[in-house]
Each structure stands twice: as structure tokens, then as C-alpha cells.
Amino acid sequence: MTRTRGEAAVTISGLVKTFGRFTAVDQISLTVGRGEIFGFLGANGAGKSTTIRMLCGILAPTAGSGTVAGLDIVRETEQIKTRIGYMSQRFSLYDDLTVTENIEFFGEIYGVYGARLARRTAWILAMANLRERQDSLTGELAMGWKQRLALGCAMVHEPEMLFLDEPTAGVDPASRRRFWELIYAAAEQGVTIFVTTHYMDEAEHCDRLALMHRGRIIALGTPAELKDGYMAGTLLEVRAEPVMAALERLSSLPAVREVALFGSALHAVVGGPDEADDVRAALDAAGIRVERLAPARPSLDDVFVALIEQAERGA
Amino acid sequence: MMLLRTWMIMWKEFRQIARDPRMLAVVVALPTFMILLYGYAINLDVRAVRMAVYDQSRSPQSRELVNAFARSGYFRVIAYPGNDREVTALLDGGRARMVLIIPARFARRLADGETAPVQVLMDGADSTTASTALGYAADILQQYSSHVALEAARRAGLTAPATGQPVENRARYWYNPELRSNHFTIPGLIAVILMMLAALLTSVTVVRERERGTIEGLLASPVRPLELMLGKLAPYVLIAFGDVLLVMAVSAVVFHVPLVGSPALVLALAGIFVIAALGIGLLISTVAPTQQVAMVAAVMATQLPTVLLSGFIFPISSMPQAVQLLTALIPATHFIRILRGIFLKGNTLAILWQPALVLAVIAVAMVLLSANRFRRTL
Ligand SMILES: Nc1ncnc2c1ncn2[C@@H]1O[C@H](COP(=O)(O)OP(=O)(O)O)[C@@H](O)[C@H]1O
Ligand SMILES: [Mg+2]
Numbered sequence: 001m002t003r004t005r006g007e008a009a010v011t012i013s014g015l016v017k018t019f020g021r022f023t024a025v026d027q028i029s030l031t032v033g034r035g036e037i038f039g040f041l042g043a044n045g046a047g048k049s050t051t052i053r054m055l056c057g058i059l060a061p062t063a064g065s066g067t068v069a070g071l072d073i074v075r076e077t078e079q080i081k082t083r084i085g086y087m088s089q090r091f092s093l094y095d096d097l098t099v100t101e102n103i104e105f106f107g108e109i110y111g112v113y114g115a116r117l118a119r120r121t122a123w124i125l126a127m128a129n130l131r132e133r134q135d136s137l138t139g140e141l142a143m144g145w146k147q148r149l150a151l152g153c154a155m156v157h158e159p160e161m162l163f164l165d166e167p168t169a170g171v172d173p174a175s176r177r178r179f180w181e182l183i184y185a186a187a188e189q190g191v192t193i194f195v196t197t198h199y200m201d202e203a204e205h206c207d208r209l210a211l212m213h214r215g216r217i218i219a220l221g222t223p224a225e226l227k228d229g230y231m232a233g234t235l236l237e238v239r240a241e242p243v244m245a246a247l248e249r250l251s252s253l254p255a256v257r258e259v260a261l262f263g264s265a266l267h268a269v270v271g272g273p274d275e276a277d278d279v280r281a282a283l284d285a286a287g288i289r290v291e292r293l294a295p296a297r298p299s300l301d302d303v304f305v306a307l308i309e310q311a312e313r314g315a
Numbered sequence: 316m317m318l319l320r321t322w323m324i325m326w327k328e329f330r331q332i333a334r335d336p337r338m339l340a341v342v343v344a345l346p347t348f349m350i351l352l353y354g355y356a357i358n359l360d361v362r363a364v365r366m367a368v369y370d371q372s373r374s375p376q377s378r379e380l381v382n383a384f385a386r387s388g389y390f391r392v393i394a395y396p397g398n399d400r401e402v403t404a405l406l407d408g409g410r411a412r413m414v415l416i417i418p419a420r421f422a423r424r425l426a427d428g429e430t431a432p433v434q435v436l437m438d439g440a441d442s443t444t445a446s447t448a449l450g451y452a453a454d455i456l457q458q459y460s461s462h463v464a465l466e467a468a469r470r471a472g473l474t475a476p477a478t479g480q481p482v483e484n485r486a487r488y489w490y491n492p493e494l495r496s497n498h499f500t501i502p503g504l505i506a507v508i509l510m511m512l513a514a515l516l517t518s519v520t521v522v523r524e525r526e527r528g529t530i531e532g533l534l535a536s537p538v539r540p541l542e543l544m545l546g547k548l549a550p551y552v553l554i555a556f557g558d559v560l561l562v563m564a565v566s567a568v569v570f571h572v573p574l575v576g577s578p579a580l581v582l583a584l585a586g587i588f589v590i591a592a593l594g595i596g597l598l599i600s601t602v603a604p605t606q607q608v609a610m611v612a613a614v615m616a617t618q619l620p621t622v623l624l625s626g627f628i629f630p631i632s633s634m635p636q637a638v639q640l641l642t643a644l645i646p647a648t649h650f651i652r653i654l655r656g657i658f659l660k661g662n663t664l665a666i667l668w669q670p671a672l673v674l675a676v677i678a679v680a681m682v683l684l685s686a687n688r689f690r691r692t693l
Contacts, residue, residue: 081535086535092530094529097327108320108322109319
């Protein structure tokens with residue numbers, strides 16, 4: 001079977017998923033290019049997993065259409081399954097099989113056997129650094145190792161695309177870093193990566209991002225585009241004492257569109273850089289000691305907080 | 316349909332079963348425990364019924380009659396009440412299940428060649444035992460009276476009694492000559508136990524993957540529902556077959572149930588029966604929301620109909636027409652027919668092909684239905 005494939009690894013148009021009367025995914029559209037690391041961000045319940053499941057062919061869309069690897073996500077799910085690797089949000093390897101047994105199992109059900117299976121097993125054990133634990137029961141491994149093994153099993157049949165649903169949830173920062181090195185390595189091999197996360201630092205690692213909120217995509221672009229373009233206004237970083245009083249005062253100012261606490265500092269969004277002096281004056285007048293008040297380059301966190309508040313006001 | 320994938324599912328299940336110690340308990344201890352418990356509890360035999368004798372005759376003849384009761388083995392004389400009040404007390408207190416009252420004129424009447432009535436009082440609270448015991452009592456009285464008639468004739472100088480010879484009822488039971496209820500109930504019991512056990516084994520196998528979240532990896536893979544069902548079924552077919560051997564061995568060794576027919580035929584048809592039962596469990600597993608619900612459903616769906624409607628205890632022929640049709644849908648109905656046929660009568664496949672075919676159809680239907688009901692999506 002030959003098939004002319006476009007450059008897009010994933011296309012989605014007007015995709016909808018409802019559960020009863022609840023709309024989990026609401027008319028989303030996007031395109032993921034081949035070889036991209038595409039990040040899918042959003043709070044719990046935003047609809048990320050639901051979207052990924054529809055793309056992997058294990059959940060039927062209510063409406064809309066899409067393709068994965070050039071194949072239709074409604075009619076050609078069985079072909080899609082052989083071409084992609086999927087790592088579900090919930091650990092889906094068998095705890096009561098050993099590390100190598102899991103690799104063998106998933107290898108063979110994807111049609112990888114014999115010498116190729118031996119080669120892939122060796123590769124996965126090396127990649128996940130699990131050679132010493134290859135005969136341990138999977139349930140006895142620490143979370144970080146389990147997730148590397150799950151990634152390996154998702155790649156056992158050398159898929160052209162990987163769908164990773166919160167692959168680093170609940171592991172320590174060192175393991176998360178290691179895991180992202182593996183994602184980079186896969187991307188370098190030309191594998192398209194579609195990854196969901198709610199860690200902002202991980203979002204920075206992606207080529208492009210979509211921000212999902214209540215089933216809708218409210219922002220789409222590269223991290224730089226999002227920081228520059230989506231921020232209507234100027235971000236001021238404010239360090240003041242007492243901080244809670246400052247927060248209250250700032251949120252009551254008409255010039256301040258949004259204000260949020262980030263660590264020990266406050267981030268306030270105003271119309272332009274020239275409004276900084278008015279803000280400082282207002283804080284001084286309220287008897288709040290301002291240590292620092294200066295325009296800052298927004299982080300993705302700032303952007304997303306701003307975008308979500310914007311979306312909430314619009315809703 | 317890829318054999319490799321079916322094979323891998325089976326291989327995985329085997330590993331998981333082998334690593335689950337609870338499984339061993341279910342597979343070995345449960346059937347052994349059940350057959351011993353049920354085998355001893357459901358004993359419909361009537362032996363050594365406690366009886367009292369109010370002998371107002373106190374004659375050699377009356378003593379001879381009482382002896383006949385005692386010798387039969389079905390009755391045990393525990394008391395000789397001396398008046399009606401004591402008789403009532405014995406029955407009320409449940410000490411005696413039956414009282415034989417021999418009137419004072421008993422010996423005289425026999426000697427005069429008259430009919431000599433005796434009275435049997437039976438505690439009817441347990442009607443099954445009561446009617447069986449009453450049957451035995453009637454037999455003993457019948458035998459005694461023909462014995463008396465023969466004696467009288469001989470004394471009258473007749474070599475061959477021309478008239479008045481009592482007609483003896485010579486009914487003979489085939490296949491289970493001693494009417495040992497065990498020989499009748501144990502084959503049914505084998506069906507009941509295997510049915511429940513097999514359905515229980517597979518009832519959790521799919522829903523467990525749902526509960527643990529491993530179903531998502533399977534759904535996202537190229538495994539097809541029928542491959543999954545067959546792969547999950549196969550290891551349990553072997554395990555359930557092991558239980559067939561175990562249960563058969565226990566019933567032979569402990570309950571001495573003789574096998575008249577072919578052991579190979581019993582095992583082959585038992586194999587088909589357990590596949591049907593495993594299929595029912597599998598179907599439950601594909602639709603049940605949790606493992607617990609699945610296990611309860613498996614026990615309910617197999618125990619009640621199997622015990623009540625399969626002919627295990629209550630004869631199908633005495634059920635209402637509509638219920639009789641229903642019994643045909645229950646695998647155990649056919650399997651019990653097969654087992655009783657082979658165990659007691661030595662039936663061959665030439666006679667039993669019909670119930671065997673029905674079992675095979677149920678087995679295939681259950682597996683296909685499970686694959687059909689299994690949602691390929693979350
Ligand atoms: N099978 C389902 N039935 C009903 N509601 C569901 C189902 N799956 C997900 N949801 C709901 O859809 C929303 C989105 O869920 P999900 O896609 O898992 O979000 P995320 O992955 O972004 O945390 C949630 O409110 C969730 O409760
Ligand atoms: Mg999720």
C-alpha cells in the first residue's frame with residue numbers, strides 16, 4: 001500500500017468529544033509537523049488526555065476529523081496503531097511481568113520478534129539504563145525507571161510518532177531531565193513527538209506548544225511567539241513588603257490588568273512601560289515598601305496565567 | 316487474525332497466573348473443598364431412620380416384624396414406648412422420626428388368617444426423607460405379609476399355594492441398583508463446581524486490565540478483540556481441565572462413584588463444558604465495571620441456575636413447560652445429562668452427541684459474544 005503523505009504528522013480539524021452533556025474537547029484544530037516536539041499544555045481536566053486518546057484510535061471522536069501519519073483517525077485506527085507509540089498517562093505495563101518480559105510482550109504484539117526483538121530489547125535496556133534490573137518485576141521499579149521502560153516499550157516497534165501523556169508526572173527533577181534527554185534523542189532520529197505536560201519548564205523544551213483550557217485551544221505557537229505575541233501589555237516584576245498588601249493594592253488599581261504571585265515576587269500586567277511610575281506611586285501612597293519594580297520578560301507561566309484569565313473573562 | 320498476538324496474550328496470562336499465589340488457592344483448594352462439602356451435605360440417602368415401636372401385641376410374630384425393620388438397615392429402633400402419650404412425646408421431641416404401632420390383636424388375627432392392620436406414624440416435616448422412609452416401610456411390610464401368607468399356606472398342607480398368594484411388587488432399579496443418591500448427585504455436583512469455578516476464573520481477567528489501567532496499552536496496540544479473548548481463554552482452559560481431573564479423582568476416591576462408561580469421553584466432553592463456562596466468565600468480564608462485581612456476577616449467574624434448573628437436584632421433567640425450555644440454555648443441564656449417562660449407564664457419543672453439540676455451540680457463542688461486547692475503545 002502506498003500513500004502520499006503530506007508534511008504534517010498530525011492534523012486535527014474541529015475535533016469534539018463529549019461525555020454525556022459534558023464537552024471535554026471543544027472544536028479544536030491544529031497541525032503538527034513531522035519531526036516536531038509538540039507540547040500540549042493545560043491544567044488537569046483541560047482535555048489533553050481525551051485529545052491524545054482520539055488521536056491514538058482508542059476513543060472515537062464525537063465530531064470533527066483528523067489524521068495521524070496521513071491516516072484517518074476515525075476510519076483507519078488499526079493502521080494508525082501499528083505506526084505510532086503511545087505512553088498513556090496511567091502506567092500501562094504489567095507490574096507482574098519482569099522488565100524484559102514486558103518488552104517481549106509489547107514487541108511481539110507489535111510484530112517485532114526474533115533477531116529484531118533481541119536488538120530492540122538490548123537497545124531499550126541500554127536507553128532506559130535498565131540492564132541490571134532486566135529480570136526484576138516491573139512493579140518493584142521506582143517511578144522514574146518505570147516511565148523510561150514505558151517509553152522504551154512504546155518505541156519497541158520503531159514508530160514514526162510518539163504520543164506521550166504526562167510521561168514525567170510524579171517523578172523527581174533528575175529523572176525528568178533524563179527523560180527529556182531521551183525525548184530529544186528520539187526527536188533527533190526523526191520521530192515526531194506529541195507530549196502533554198503541565199510542567200512549564202518542560203514546555204520550554206518543545207518546538208511548538210498548544211495551551212488547552214476547558215476543552216479549547218487558547219494559544220498555539222513556539223514558546224518565543226507565545227511570550228512575545230500573546231502578552232497584550234507589559235509585565236512588571238514587583239518586589240514589595242508586605243507582599244500580600246501589595247497584591248491587594250495592585251489588584252484594585254484600574255491600570256493593572258492582572259496580578260499574580262510568583263514565588264516571593266508579584267507579576268503585574270499593565271498597558272505599557274510608562275505606567276510603571278503610576279503603579280509605584282500608588283504602592284508608595286499605600287505605605288508599601290517597594291524594593292524593586294521593573295519591566296520583565298514574561299515566562300511561559302506568566303503568559304499562560306494571562307491567557308487563562310483572559311479566556312475566563314471572555315467565557 | 317494473528318496467531319502470534321494470541322500466543323503472546325496467552326503467554327502473558329500464564330506468567331501472571333503463575334505469579335499469583337491466590338490463584339493456586341482458587342484453582343486447587345476451592346474445588347476440593349466444594350466437592351467434599353457438597354458431597355457430604357447433599358446426601359439424599361435415607362439410612363438408619365430412628366424409629367420407635369409401640370408393640371401392644373408382644374408376640375413372636377410382632378417381634379419378627381420389628382426384626383424385619385431393624386435388619387433392613389434403613390431403620391434403627393431406639394425406643395419401645397408403652398402408651399400413646401409416650402408415642403406423641405417421641406415424635407414431638409424429634410427423637411423418633413417414625414413410630415410403628417402393632418395392635419394387641421395382631422398375632423391372633425394373623426393366626427385366624429385375617430387381615431392384621433398395623434399403623435405407621437411418620438414425622439412429615441422433612442417430606443423427602445419421610446416419603447423415602449415410608450416407601451421402605453411399605454416394602455418391609457409387604458415382604459413380611461407375603462412371608463406370613465407363604466407360611467400359612469405351607470401349614471395348610473399346600474405345596475404350591477393356589478390362591479391368596481400376595482402379589483409381590485418386583486420393581487427393579489437399573490443403573491443405580493442400590494439407589495445410592497451419591498451416585499446420582501456427584502456427577503451433578505461435578506458440573507456445579509466446574510461451572511462456578513471456570514466462570515470465576517475468567518470473570519476478572521478483562522476487567523482487571525481495565526482496573527489496573529493496562530487495558531489502555533492493549534487498546535492502543537494492534538491486538539484485536541478476538542485475539543485478546545482467545546489468548547485470555549487458552550491458559551484457563553488448561554487450568555480448568557486440571558480441575559476436571561481433580562474433581563473427578565476426588566469423587567472417585569472419596570465417594571466411590573463408579574464410572575461405567577469411557578473415561579476419555581468424560582474428559583473430552585468435560586473439556587467442552589469448561590470452555591462454555593469459561594466463555595460465560597469472559598463475557599461477564601468484558602462488561603463488568605469492577606473485578607468485585609464481575610466475581611459476584613459470575614457466582615450468581617452460574618450457581619443459582621445450575622443448582623436449581625439443571626436437573627442437579629430437581630428433576631427437569633417435573634418443571635413447568637416454560638421453565639423446561641429455560642433449562643436448555645444452561646450448559647450444566649446438558650453436561651449433567653452427559654455425566655449421568657456416561658457414569659451410570661456407560662453411554663457413548665452415539666447417544667450423547669446432542670447435548671455435546673449444544674455445549675460446543677454455547678462455548679463458541681460465548682467467546683464470539685465476548686469479543687463482540689469488548690469495547691475496542693475506552
Ligand atoms: N470516559 C470519560 N467519561 C466522562 N468524563 C470523562 C471521561 N474521560 C475524561 N472525562 C472528563 O473530561 C475532562 C477532560 O479529561 P482529560 O482529557 O483526562 O483531561 P487532562 O488529561 O487534560 O487532565 C475531565 O473533566 C474528565 O473528567
Ligand atoms: Mg490527562
